[in-house]
Amino acid sequence: xxxxxxxxxxxxxxxxxxxxxxxxxxxxxxxxxxxxxxxxxxxxxxxxxxxxxxxxxxxxxxxxxxxxxxxxxxxxxxxxxxxxxxxxxxxxxxxxxxxxxxxxxxxxxxxxxxxxxxxxxxxxxxxxxxxxxxxxxxxxxxxxxxxxxxxxxxxxxxxxxxxxxxxxxxxxxxxxxxxxxxxxxxxxxxxxxxxxxxxxxxxxxxxxxxxxxxxxxxxxxxxxxxxxxxxxxxxxxxxxxxxxxxxxxxxxxxxxxxxx
Numbered sequence: 663x664x665x666x667x668x669x670x671x672x673x674x675x676x677x678x679x680x681x682x683x684x685x686x687x688x689x690x691x692x693x694x695x696x697x698x699x700x701x702x703x704x705x706x707x708x709x710x711x712x713x714x715x716x717x718x719x720x721x722x723x724x725x726x727x728x729x730x731x732x733x734x735x736x737x738x739x740x741x742x743x744x745x746x747x748x749x750x751x752x753x754x755x756x757x758x759x760x761x762x763x764x765x766x767x768x769x770x771x772x773x774x775x776x777x778x779x780x781x782x783x784x785x786x787x788x789x790x791x792x793x794x795x796x797x798x799x800x801x802x803x804x805x806x807x808x809x810x811x812x813x814x815x816x817x818x819x820x821x822x823x824x825x826x827x828x829x830x831x832x833x834x835x836x837x838x839x840x841x842x843x844x845x846x847x848x849x850x851x852x853x854x855x856x857x858x859x860x861x862x863x864x865x866x867x868x869x870x871x872x873x874x875x876x877x878x879x880x881x882x883x884x885x886x887x888x889x890x891x892x893x894x895x896x897x898x899x900x901x902x903x904x905x906x907x908x909x910x911x912x913x914x915x916x917x918x919x920x921x922x
Contacts, residue, residue: 674732675721678739678821680711685743686812691751691910692796692805714813724822735822742824742921745831746815749917750808753910756842757795760849761788767850767857768888769881787892791849791899798903804910811914819921830920838913845905852895853888860887 684707687693693703715721726732765785799805847854860883868876 671723672715672721674723675821676711676715678723678736679714679718679816680707681736681739682743682815683707683711683714683812685740686747686808689744689747689751690808690812691754692799693808694747694751695796710809710813714816718816720820722821738822738824741826742815742819743812745826745917745921746812746914747808749834749913750811750910752838753906753913754792754795756845756906756909757791757849758785758788759842760846761785761791763846764850764853764888764892767854767884769884770888787850794899795903795906798900799907802907804907807911808914811918815918818918824921827920831917834913834916834920837916838909841909841912845909848905849899849902852898853891856887856891857884860884 684704687703687707687710693706724735726735762785764787768787770786860880864876864880864883867874
């Protein structure tokens with residue numbers, strides 16, 4: 663017969679762990695995809711929280727006197743998980759921005775596709791880069807890193823011990839915006855460089871042969887050349903994804919440091 667004591671204090675601690683884990687799963691990359699069933703995400707959060715509850719050594723709940731006090735602790739744990747997950751998920755916007763720049767250069771900026779991940783309209787190149795990045799994330803086990811990160815936060819930030827520093831969070835976001843522009847242009851740089859060279863050639867041809875309508879001809883040439891450059895440089899996307907994964911690690915670490 664199994665005799666495992668489970669007190670009311672243990673239930674309070676378990677709910678706090680579940681609040682941080684479930685909020686993280688709700689916004690973290692790969693786990694927060696909208697085409698993932700909600701029951702699966704809820705069950706996964708419950709499973710991880712149950713495993714953590716048996717591993718964490720100290721089941722200490724911060725002192726509170728009323729239900730409102732406990733609700734504030736639950737809200738603090740929820741915000742902690744959301745901020746950590748957002749630090750990684752916000753890096754996914756890098757590929758969307760790179761795709762928009764590539765679409766604008768190729769001439770596909772008016773093409774809109776329905777993205778089942780965000781349930782919003784996105785460009786052709788942005789959707790392509792995003793699916794490639796998710797595939798590489800699964801191959802390189804990057805999603806395991808997110809799980810290890812949220813688990814290790816319980817030793818760095820104990821339950822109820824988060825201290826939100828608006829100054830540190832703002833500094834982290836400003837630093838991210840700088841890296842956001844840099845990494846995005848690194849991804850779409852081959853297409854941008856090829857289109858710049860093509861525009862120069864079309865400009866010379868427009869001067870030498872003004873009777874040819876370079877506008878209508880250039881649109882078709884840009885699409886063909888752009889897709890050709892994408893085909894030739896698709897092998898560089900895995901190496902470019904390392905910049906994004908590195909930025910995810912930096913953002914998750916910075917967000918955790920801002921709440922210590």
